[in-house]
Amino acid sequence: MSKDLKTLVAKELEKGSTPLMFDSVIVPPEGFREIDSRERLLNVLQYLLRVKEHRKLIWNDTLSANNVYMDVFLGKTDFHRAALITRREEIYQHINWYGGKLKPDYNGKTVIETDVCAFSITEDELEKCKKNYDGKEAYSFYFGKYQIRSLYADCLDYRKNMAWDEDIFRATDEGTQQAAPEHKSPEATYGKYSELFRLNDDVIRAVLFQCLLLDDLRIEGNTVFANLYTIYLLR
Template identity: 35%
Template structure:
């Protein structure tokens, strides 16, 4: 992974080119963060929701272009944005084959982790990003591919730092902490940063970073 100094330089250059200056403020875990996935059917349902395909294709709005998804190429994970439903369906097919090859038992070995990534943006700039989609008021952030991938990197680094901060991670159980540290993880089955569904809580703006783990 490139240094965070280099990542920040990329973000600064992309802002000058017109990317929305959305920056990570902090991350949070909560009682919503860990859910056991108890069957293959449920796992595939989670994947179709995250990818906004199948029964959940109605959630694929214009801002889905900002989402970052994990895919597999040459048996290695890659992270990218998608432009079409076909691309997301192809990711689903690839991850489904990957899962079947690993043969999870669904007896406490598959978990969905949801981390809230809180972003900082001035109210003035935020108002410029407001728009109405399908009758609902929401926000769209114009960001280049390089900027979004840099923002995603910031989220991953923040999670890593959180795991090794004894004060911040004090609220996690031993099993949850082992997942955050990847110590009890056999494989990361899937990951998605859902920037198409930015939420607000107590005046704070966040998006969810979702990861599916196969535990040892």
Template identity: 35%
Template structure:
């Protein structure tokens, strides 16, 4: 596994080649970061939403190719993270997660939850102006990044989620059971994870996007 220092070096090289120098800044837990998943139907609905499938295909615009999804090998043993370029790619991930779900046999009464944390990114001063553009008569921004750069951003988000305590992320407003999940206490397998960069917020010099993780709780 690459160190964050190595990842930063790759991102720096990609920025020199033209990738927007967007950088991960911090994680934030909102007021309700956890949603229990109490049935297989709700789990399948959550997966379809994250992958923009079924009734959620209407959300799949061009920027969906920026999303980073957890995928599995044919034996569902080794997770990998990647971007997709078509609905066929996303349907393939969905099918493999279904096989992984059957293997894990999650407890729907108390053993699954969807966590949503906000990832905050910043731009160096003056860079936002370079990304400004007009689309359909409206002013917006286009943040052009290579595959390596986007995967580098995801790596930083994932590492920050694992090091919440040492990074000083605020979570004291959450309930005691929720705080245990934040600390990964009693958390077992990650059934699925996605960083949705097709739905970003932009204020001032900061961008934000959601990192979604489906946890199996009460590991057997």
């Protein structure tokens, strides 16, 4: 994190942003799945963007505002938060246009990777985020825009480092990261997706879409887990 961004994040925390801290990223062995048709791709995009029939997934606009989505407009790639349904629908249309240009191959060449991002929070701060929704216990987090940018960048940087630094290659055991045994190589763990795990440019043709969903969290103890999704088009 740059010094300037770190300062901006600190100010947001002082103003009441949820003090969630990045820990690490887990790429589970089952984290790679093929998308075998255009219909399936559209459904996945609709789910990730919470549009069409998946719009009902949004029950709290504060939570949906935490999500970070890749957008492509006029050939330029950027990343946005998009709490409003109209903004998410725009991104959906843009990615459809982008996919039309890239022409995905659905014969094993379109793959979605689901990474689990782990964050830590103190017990006291987590208690402040506890809410009641429809008679059930739930959590509501608020993140400042610079804090979101920082958390997202931390996830991406860690994932990139995993690709080439096997010292931080991790297995997961009941939600707790542990160093993988020496014999547990990426090849053994991910099989035909081992080069995709390594983010090998000889394998990856393009990234069609990517997002970090912070409106769908899993909480275990003082660790918060959120999913980072990436749709790759392979060569």
